[in-house]
Amino acid sequence: MNAGFTPVTRCWVCDGDRLTRVHDAAFDLHEYATQDPPLAEYTGVSVPIVRCAACGFAQPSALPALPRYFDRLYDQRWSDEWVRAEHDGTYKDDVFAAVLSGLHARLPPGRRRLLDVGAHAGRFIATARRAGWDGEGLELNPKTGAYAAAVTGAPVHHGNVHTFDADARYDAVTLTDVLEHIPEPRLVLGRVRRFLAPGGWIAVKVPNGPAQRLKERIRAVVRPRYRPTLADNLVHVNHFTPASLERALTREGFRDIAIVAGAPEMPNEKGYGRLLRRIVFASARTFPGAVHTPLALNLQAYGRRD
Numbered sequence: 402m403n404a405g406f407t408p409v410t411r412c413w414v415c416d417g418d419r420l421t422r423v424h425d426a427a428f429d430l431h432e433y434a435t436q437d438p439p440l441a442e443y444t445g446v447s448v449p450i451v452r453c454a455a456c457g458f459a460q461p462s463a464l465p466a467l468p469r470y471f472d473r474l475y476d477q478r479w480s481d482e483w484v485r486a487e488h489d490g491t492y493k494d495d496v497f498a499a500v501l502s503g504l505h506a507r508l509p510p511g512r513r514r515l516l517d518v519g520a521h522a523g524r525f526i527a528t529a530r531r532a533g534w535d536g537e538g539l540e541l542n543p544k545t546g547a548y549a550a551a552v553t554g555a556p557v558h559h560g561n562v563h564t565f566d567a568d569a570r571y572d573a574v575t576l577t578d579v580l581e582h583i584p585e586p587r588l589v590l591g592r593v594r595r596f597l598a599p600g601g602w603i604a605v606k607v608p609n610g611p612a613q614r615l616k617e618r619i620r621a622v623v624r625p626r627y628r629p630t631l632a633d634n635l636v637h638v639n640h641f642t643p644a645s646l647e648r649a650l651t652r653e654g655f656r657d658i659a660i661v662a663g664a665p666e667m668p669n670e671k672g673y674g675r676l677l678r679r680i681v682f683a684s685a686r687t688f689p690g691a692v693h694t695p696l697a698l699n700l701q702a703y704g705r706r707d
């Protein structure tokens with residue numbers, strides 16, 4: 402028997418209560434059978450992902466009641482080789498370049514204190530420091546955080562946005578592929594706002610919820626044995642639309658919000674995959690309103706603290 406679920410009855414973005422099912426998130430945690438048996442007990446169940454009629458945001462209709470479920474899920478015991486390969490991997494370099502370019506355009510040259518939330522193995526910090534930013538990191542996983550600090554020479558603080566405090570210390574805070582993983586995303590945004598000095602900017606990159614759901618459905622048609630897995634194990638709990646992401650940032654006090662198509666990751670794949678990704682991204686950045694279409698597979702948001 403697993404520890405059960407706690408219902409989530411209100412939209413995390415707008416507090417709306419008209420929530421309808423769009424997907425089911427399945428649990429397969431058998432790999433944790435030895436490391437964490439209570440976690441592995443969730444294998445085989447599923448929980449509906451529901452969409453808010455008022456704002457378009459989608460979220461789980463319930464969360465596992467097992468204490469510290471997400472910390473346990475992310476307590477991966479990675480090998481040294483894997484961590485090093487994550488730092489050296491180039492697959493997110495287009496994303497990192499786009500984030501730095503967006504912040505560079507919004508901040509005067511003298512303001513370059515940056516915190517990367519979810520610093521992982523430190524590749525973004527290293528990239529930012531080479532570009533003249535005074536970059537630091539915040540990372541929950543002790544192994545990747547220690548590696549990031551060692552390889553970049555930058556401070557990489559251990560913890561999450563709720564345990565960390567930095568009163569108005571930074572000019573920029575980045576959350577790249579982080580916010581989709583944390584329940585109650587507005588609490589995260591409100592917390593991060595406190596880390597920013599007045600006039601500082603947040604940069605948030607998340608998957609575009611409706612576009613990713615469509616992509617998964619197309620994949621399932623093209624490859625009959627493929628099963629959509631986006632929300633499995635609740636790895637992704639927050640499924641934003643451009644409008645709901647803007648709403649979340651507005652409600653947490655950010656101003657001058659801009660939402661554009663986010664750059665794609667470039668896996669080291671053969672064939673036309675990389676070219677196709679670049680063409681779709683270029684289209685999503687070029688055509689007016691394309692950020693509201695499935696061409697925008699990722700969303701990149703910026704918001705300013707007054």
Ligand SMILES: [Zn+2]
Pocket residue numbers: 412413414415416417453454455456457458
């Ligand atoms: Zn809502």
